[in-house]
Amino acid sequence: MAQTRQAAIGGIHEYPLRVAPGVSAMQIKAASLKAALDDAGLKWSDVDGLYDAGDGEGGGGLGLAAYLGLKPRVIDTTQVGGSSYEFHAAHALRDIAAGRVKVAVTTYGSTAASSRIAIGTGGRGGGGSWQTNMEGPYGSTLISNYAMVKQRHMFQYGTTNEQLAQISVATRKHAMRNPEAVKAMQDLQFVGVNEITVENVLESRMVASPLRLLECCMVSDGGGAAVFVAPEIARDLKKKPVWIIGSGEATKYRENGGDITTSAGAQSGPAAFAQAGVSPSEIDIAMIYDSFTITVATCLEDLGFCKKGEVGSFIGDGHLAFDQPGLTINTDGGGLSSNHPGMRGLFLLLEATRQLRGESTSQVNGAKLAVAHGNGGLLGGTHTGGTIVLAAD
Amino acid sequence: MASRPQPHFPEPDTKPFWDGAKEGELRYQVCPSCNAVNFTPTAHCQKCGGRDLAWKVSKGEGTVYTYSVVMQNRIPGFQELGAYAVAYVDLDEGFRMLTNVMVDGNPLELVKIGQRVRVDFEKQDSGEYPIPVFRPI
Numbered sequence: 092m093a094q095t096r097q098a099a100i101g102g103i104h105e106y107p108l109r110v111a112p113g114v115s116a117m118q119i120k121a122a123s124l125k126a127a128l129d130d131a132g133l134k135w136s137d138v139d140g141l142y143d144a145g146d147g148e149g150g151g152g153l154g155l156a157a158y159l160g161l162k163p164r165v166i167d168t169t170q171v172g173g174s175s176y177e178f179h180a181a182h183a184l185r186d187i188a189a190g191r192v193k194v195a196v197t198t199y200g201s202t203a204a205s206s207r208i209a210i211g212t213g214g215r216g217g218g219g220s221w222q223t224n225m226e227g228p229y230g231s232t233l234i235s236n237y238a239m240v241k242q243r244h245m246f247q248y249g250t251t252n253e254q255l256a257q258i259s260v261a262t263r264k265h266a267m268r269n270p271e272a273v274k275a276m277q278d279l280q281f282v283g284v285n286e287i288t289v290e291n292v293l294e295s296r297m298v299a300s301p302l303r304l305l306e307c308c309m310v311s312d313g314g315g316a317a318v319f320v321a322p323e324i325a326r327d328l329k330k331k332p333v334w335i336i337g338s339g340e341a342t343k344y345r346e347n348g349g350d351i352t353t354s355a356g357a358q359s360g361p362a363a364f365a366q367a368g369v370s371p372s373e374i375d376i377a378m379i380y381d382s383f384t385i386t387v388a389t390c391l392e393d394l395g396f397c398k399k400g401e402v403g404s405f406i407g408d409g410h411l412a413f414d415q416p417g418l419t420i421n422t423d424g425g426g427l428s429s430n431h432p433g434m435r436g437l438f439l440l441l442e443a444t445r446q447l448r449g450e451s452t453s454q455v456n457g458a459k460l461a462v463a464h465g466n467g468g469l470l471g472g473t474h475t476g477g478t479i480v481l482a483a484d
Numbered sequence: 485m486a487s488r489p490q491p492h493f494p495e496p497d498t499k500p501f502w503d504g505a506k507e508g509e510l511r512y513q514v515c516p517s518c519n520a521v522n523f524t525p526t527a528h529c530q531k532c533g534g535r536d537l538a539w540k541v542s543k544g545e546g547t548v549y550t551y552s553v554v555m556q557n558r559i560p561g562f563q564e565l566g567a568y569a570v571a572y573v574d575l576d577e578g579f580r581m582l583t584n585v586m587v588d589g590n591p592l593e594l595v596k597i598g599q600r601v602r603v604d605f606e607k608q609d610s611g612e613y614p615i616p617v618f619r620p621i
Binding site for chain 2: 240298300351
């Protein structure tokens with residue numbers, strides 16, 4: 092199937108601070124939207140499509156347009172966890188192709204660090220739903236869900252801690268080249284704001300076995316915005332458009348007899364590549380949601396960069412860094428070392444766009460095709476996968 | 485004594501499961517229309533949508549599918565446990581349950597994938613519902 096160019100990312104912005112006391116999530120969203128529209132060369136009043144995951148205080152489909160002062164013709168409040176922004180890009184592609192909107196925006200804001208929201212360390216007690224009544228009594232934490240996937244992956248395929256640590260090593264290398272990521276690690280008082288080795292990862296504190304501290308994302312503030320535009324708009328913007336050429340959506344959950352080592356990406360990935368008319372082997376750069384090392388490893392397999400169970404040997408030689416031959420991931424430093432305010436799917440789209448514009452701090456020379464894959468929810472439990480394939484102009 | 489979070493009611497899907505726990509029964513459902521084993525409990529069959537699910541009582545034996553040892557958890561009820569193992573256990577009747585595998589000693593050394601385990605209804609300090617956890621056979 093030939094590539095079609097029906098919608099593009101025309102403007103982006105990443106909110107620079109990872110610790111932003113005294114600022115609200117809604118303020119981060121509004122500031123980021125203005126900067127993203129400026130990046131594109133578009134006006135506030137040009138916006139006619141609003142996509143939102145409900146992350147701001149009093150936002151969502153009812154409150155965000157009123158807060159921003161927008162009068163959108165399409166309102167889409169898809170909230171599927173951290174991959175919500177890949178779903179928004181997918182829906183914007185669909186809505187723009189159908190002629191319903193021309194300038195669609197998604198924004199993200201979070202003060203998770205300043206508000207001391209314990210995203211990953213708390214148990215899920217109480218609540219009284221069909222899910223919490225079956226999970227709350229067992230102290231299953233967010234991290235233990237992912238850890239159970241890693242445990243099974245190692246058991247089933249022989250994947251090693253050393254191999255998975257390469258993901259942390261590569262993303263930290265990228266983070267050290269990104270001034271905003273360096274400031275993030277300083278502001279969040281990381282022990283050792285420097286490049287790390289496999290040994291550093293293996294010696295870091297066990298959080299939920301077999302996941303160690305340096306395999307876990309940070310908890311930061313942050314946010315950003317992306318502007319999706321129709322082709323006739325894309326041609327006249329300040330920057331070259333980055334085309335959205337394929338999308339895929341999926342969900343997966345605990346099933347009796349199911350395989351926990353396969354994620355929703357096994358459904359969303361092939362759908363996105365089929366629509367884009369490209370294969371994984373043609374991709375120059377992959378932004379994969381790195382909540383934890385195992386999330387990246389599982390999704391690399393599910394997207395088809397290697398066969399199921401072979402990610403250990405695929406990444407074991409350390410080629411994931413931008414200056415090595417082979418597939419490169421997460422050149423901004425990722426959730427492991429740049430930012431994770433709770434739902435970082437937006438940043439995957441932003442860094443993929445920077446790469447295809449040639450603007451990354453760890454630029455892969457000549458990058459033409461990128462994939463952004465978000466994983467929302469809990470990898471070992473109920474989760475979503477959103478895959479977007481992007482092409483340079 | 486344990487003081488884990490209790491299930492909260494009214495919640496119609498899971499009430500029969502927890503009523504079973506009070507009786508020392510590990511209950512699950514089977515769909516007479518499509519023969520699917522249904523778990524976690526719902527009023528409809530998650531395979532065919534059928535609404536006449538039958539409750540059964542498991543023998544309470546199964547195999548550890550995967551697990552993670554949580555090294556610390558600040559939530560009351562878990563803080564005092566120290567390191568503990570969260571696990572998916574595949575019951576012999578064909579359903580997978582999120583639970584804990586309790587061991588006397590270091591769970592990092594004593595819990596394994598493939599281990600055979602049996603249910604144990606752990607009495608709680610506060611709250612009327614005992615919590616079904618698993619111990620190595």
